[in-house]
Amino acid sequence: MTTLTDSLPAAPAATSAEAAPGPERARRPLRIGRLTVDTPVMLAPMAGVTNMAFRVLCREFGALHSADDGGLFPTEMVTTRALLEDHRESWRLLRMADRERPRSVQLYGVDPAVVSRSIEMILERDGADHIDLNFGCPVPKVTKRGGGGVLPWKDELFTRILRAAVDAAGDVPVTVKTRKGVDDAHLTYRDAGLIAQEVGAAAITLHGRTVKEQYSGTADWTAIADLKETVTDIPVLGNGDVWSAEDALRMVDETGADGVVVGRGCQGRPWLFGDLAAGFAGSEERVRPGLGEVARIVRRHAELLVEFYEDEGRGVRDLRKHVAWYFKGYPVGGEMRRQLTAMDSLADLDAKLAELDLDAPYPGAPVEGPRGRAGHGRNATVPEGWMDSRELSDEHRARLHEAELDISGG
Secondary structure, three states, rough: OHHHHHHHOHHHHOOEEEEOOOOOOOOOOEEEEEEOOOOOOOEEEOOOOOHHHHHHHHHHHHHHHHHOOOOOOOOEEEEEEHHOOHHHHHHHHHOOOOOOOOEEEEEEEEEEHHHHHHHHHHOOOOOOEEEEEEEEOOOHHHHHHOHHHHHHHHHHHHHHHHHHHHHHHHOOOOEEEEEEEEEEOOOOOHHHHHHHHHHHHEEEEEEOOOOOOOOOOOOOHHHHHHHHOOOOOOOOEEOOEEEEEOHHHHHHHHHHOEEEEEOHHOOOOOHHHHHHHHHOOOOOOOOOOOEEEEHHHHHHHHHHHHHHHHOOOHHHHHHHHHHHHHHHHOOOOOOHHHHOOOOHHHHHHHHHHHHHOOOOOOOOOOHHOOOOOOOOOOOOOOOHHHHHHHOOOHHHHHHEEEEEEOEEEE
């Protein structure tokens, strides 16, 4: 009987690809403070997705067409207060594999002193080469306390947090991620960009949606172009609706952005970073994996998760959420998908993957395009009186710490 290992390619470099004629494009390195990244791409931190295992997979593909790993790959978002309180799981999220260089950490905090001390602690442990601050989370239980994507409305507080981070980081570059604003009547991205530039941030990322829009509709790339014209001294990165290398190249062309940030587009598709590196290198080569190759990648992902958690059962169970993303568009029946979301060991995973039609080719269009949950727009939930002024009231200040929950997004 043929084993799964015998049926699959041995390494990411063996992944099949298609080539098509097209114009050459010069690579545009991304300079973030003292760092120079060969491919101007950054992975968007996603809770429960972009842990060490997934980041390593993305780097392996990015390295296929890049002098480095094909971009920056931040950790999942970690709250600064949790680090100060020495939460074991929060520190685990900052764990890096040996090959992860440069090491990017994304933090979320609402208190300048806490943000500052958390960065000092990370650097005392030599834990990062780059710090990214998240001011884009649209989750209601965060925004209703004044955190996440509605915090930049309080521009003085936003300035204090960012300045404290930059001062604590020293020569380690600090970047910022934000949204357009709370809603179309309360836009904050221009002010946020100018503040970031003024206090010494190394770059700013704009997700072309408001908090109200969540992930619905179409990202507004014209806002990214506007920010690029407004902020002229530091790089501006664009985020939103980058599902393919072609989308990334088009965003840069249309907006003038210095790079792109990719989130939902890589769910179940770590090979997208190979496409992105190729695209920015001027190559038309694209990864087009058949089902056997996807199965091998899934198995590799499982191994890395087991290594990350140091627990086989937990690692395999964590993989379950990725199943639907990996097999989107491939001939994998409903019953097999259900079984794959119930696996609890590597042996169980191997047995199930071996039952797939490993010779099935790349399906084409059904695999491409939007993925992940878009949801629906809804009015931003904010503290009572939050939108009345851009100054932080004593009442809001007293309760703001409640916004620092272990929630990711943006």
